Amino acid sequence: MNETIVCVVGNVATRPVYRELASGASARFRLAVTSRYWDREKSEWKDGHTNFFTVWANRALATNVGASLSVGDPVVVQGRLKVRTEAREGQNWTSADIDALAVGHDLSRGTSAFRRPSAKDGEAGVSPAARPEPNWETEPGSQPSVEHQPQPEPAGVT
Template identity: 65%
Template sequence: MNDTMVTVVGNVATNVEYRETATGGMARFRFAVPSRRWDRGSGNWTDGHTSFYTVFAWRSLAMNLAGSVSVGEPLLVHGRLKVREEEGDGRRRTYVDIDALAVGHDLTRGTSAFRRVVKAEPNVTGPPRRVAVAAAAEAVARVPVP
């Protein structure tokens, strides 16, 4: 299938919403991508239109996003562009979503400390999803934020 792949640079606009689904974790947040242009006449950067996207992430990326990202942080998001139309209240609306494959902090605007999440061996006797989510949340909570 020919998906449209995009990489966008912007800022987290809403808190990351995380929830467990039947197929694993899912995270969602709104992402603001402002356009800035150099105005030769004034010799300054000018702000243009800001585009908003809803970013969806699944499984381990979703869990890591929930423990790593806050409102206002600059990110790079790479994934599949999805355009959908919905009709409600007699109006047709167009939504633009990104199914994220990779997300990272924009290091041109700050620093970041990467911490690898160690995946545990599969737990055959217990519920693996709950154990993994609790272990990841505990690992994130123990790491001091600089």
């Protein structure tokens, strides 16, 4: 069977909706993808048209999407493109969905910290509702010194 596999780079436009179903975990979110081009006359970047996709994730990917993504996050999504047309209230509607195979943060636009699910988290990972807010506060006078920071070890030559 021929399927259209796409790789799309954009921003999370809606909060991921996570559901536990009889068939397993499922998550969906809207992805905004805006083209950009260089305007030679004004010597600046301009935004082009914005396309919106509904991204669907299942099983372990759904759990990790629900626990990892927030509105505005830059992401890369790879998956199967599904274009659907239906008639609603006398009008034809077309939607573009992506059945995600992989979702990740776009590291060309920021940093991310990857964490594998531990055994205590279960096979599917941490529940999205259990994601605690990190403590970013540094207590006064507790700046770590360079001496106590771990130093990288040189790579061995074989």
